[in-house]
Amino acid sequence: MTDEQGRPAAGGDGHDGSIWDRRVSRRTVAKVGAGMLGVAAFGRALAPLTEWAESLSMDEFLQRHYKELTPEDMAAVIARVEAETKRDYGADVTVTDTKAQDGVQFGYALNLSVCIGCRKCVEACHLENNHDRATNNSYIRVFEMDKGSLDFERGDATYDHPVPQPDKFYLPVQCQQCDNPPCVSVCPVEATWKEQDGVVVVDYDWCIGCRYCEAACPYHARRFNWKRPEIPAAEVNPNQGYLSNRIRPQGVMEKCTFCLHRTRQGRLPACLEACPTGARVFGNLLDPSSEIRWVLANKRVFVLKEELGTRPRFFYFFDK
């Protein structure tokens, strides 16, 4: 077929006429009219999209992936996020982007013998991380378990009665910050990854909202923003981390980050500070004198669903 490519179209005009100079008939006019009507109808049908697009900035649309942002880019992005939080929520907030430190690997342990299932940690997480008030979201779910069994099928996360019940024990579950995180592998756009200090984070401005990570997580640790979070201005926690507790956009994934905006600045996670029984132990796994290392060395710890090979950094133990 290539040999005809360059040749002049000898007498092409003659039969071109049969194709091109078709009379502009009534039917053609009707077709064009119907086509325009169809386009207009689709325009109307999709009108909510244009209104929605107006609430998004071009800067956000064109923003690069977190790892590709220069410090100057990051400063501009943070300024935009702060301004948008002021505009949309009426709250003055400070967004920081504290990086992971060398020589730090965060680990968490939880003493199941002393946890009483009071859900103070759940509430602290809800407030600290600027969760949607309407859904009462939190990264922590506490399971009320039958004594004598670790079978979650017999657990209940929706209990509503005084605690602790005598024949029960309580097992809070949040992101296990796996060393081999299935949620990270499945993400098609690298919007979630494991930081150098072991925390699995999400770039809320890069996530496309496919929820593959939510399907992949064996611990039900991920949450999706099914709608724009609602928080009264007075209740917004102004101390915000770019990769952690800043108010998330609609339609993206979020998860527990071990409160990295606190822990990377030497503070403890909000859930730990809220715990009235001291069941929670948090620290640097690389520091031999840390409490978490003492727990790992002296208690018989276990992790959830070890057989899946996810290698959690969240350990559970019993005292007595």
Added chain:
Amino acid sequence: MNPTKPTPVHATPHRVSYPAFLWRLASLATDGKLPFYAWMTLLTALTLVGANAWAHQVAGGMHVTGMSDHVSWGLYIANFTFMVGVAAGGVLMVIPAYLYRDKKMHDVVIFGELVAVAAIVMALAFVVVDLGRPDRFWHMLPGIGRFNWPVSMLTWDVIVLNGYLFLNLHILGYLLYTRFLGKPPDPRWYKPFVILSIVWAISIHTVTAFLYSGLGGRPFWNTALLAPRFLASAFVSGPAFLILMLYAIRRFTPFKVEDGPIHTLVKIVRVTAILNVFLLLSEVFTAFYTGGTHSASATYLFFGLHGHDALVPWIWTAIALNVTAAILFLGRRALTHPLVLGAACVMTFVGVWIEKGMGLITPAFVPSTMHELVEYAPSLAEWKITVGIWALGLMVLTVAIKVAIPVLTGQVTYTGAPAPARADAPEPAAAAARAEEAGMSR
């Protein structure tokens, strides 16, 4: 038609004849009688309803769906999975036509490829409407965004689905264009792509199965049998749809569809329908004989769990439909009574849609990974969007068949003169068959 003497086609450069080809297709696509316009208007109206519901979903958030953090995939991903199967099923016309050189199948194979295109368009649309942030779709484009290949199976799926779409568009476009020009197609320009499309068809459903079966946290999906099951069910729903479509073409268009290809498809589906039921039984045995926590999803699906039983009527309906259809296919009347065959096709199409859709996606989330029982039912918005995408797919298919038939039968050509028909092979792809034989005998 054209009083002037036709100029030899080979004298015209493609830059002239190809736009003419597209222009003719566009005018064919919009020409028709009243029933055609009524059908297209209906489909457009349904698509508009879906488009509007989707716009509201994107703007207001996906809380308008019935999904939750416990059941985070629902009707969209169910339909996506099913449509990938239908697209892959088209290959069951390509294999007899090209590998077994079934001449009669060769005449209608192009319709199988048209179905593949429409099904892939639908599958991709179902993924797009499942995204919370479709405006960030460009994040997935290789080179511009960050494409997590080869680790994420979803990136594999993006590659194979788009690849399959382009393969089929190329094959279809090339064969129709050469037919339009009245030239025999050059095997070098489509033969390798046809062979590739056979392998590729298997790959799209394999990769789609791997999306699910690779997730260790969801025992219901985490089975090596998933990909074979996907293919088996695709090779049931695909031919079932193709048979129904060939009936429709025979009924509503001047195109002559012979019994040969339909019978070939019946013979295929006789085996695959039984295979599909067999593979389901194998899953059921393993789940229930082993018991324990891993059977929780299967228990929920088939019998209900702790009083939650939303899927039970669905799955038993699917099983009843699939088993009845398998029996009907086996009977002699499947070949002699179009009504029996049509009924069997409709039954198994619906049966597989339930089984591969709601019966496969939802139970993996119920109970959740931490064994919480939260049920799922699609919301009105999800149904609207789903119906809209089905209407869109049928629109693509209708238009594709509408433009393909006059070109295939030689009624619409570049010169305006009817293309010569071949005596040995009754109609359309006869030229293709001839060219192929030449290529094969080399």
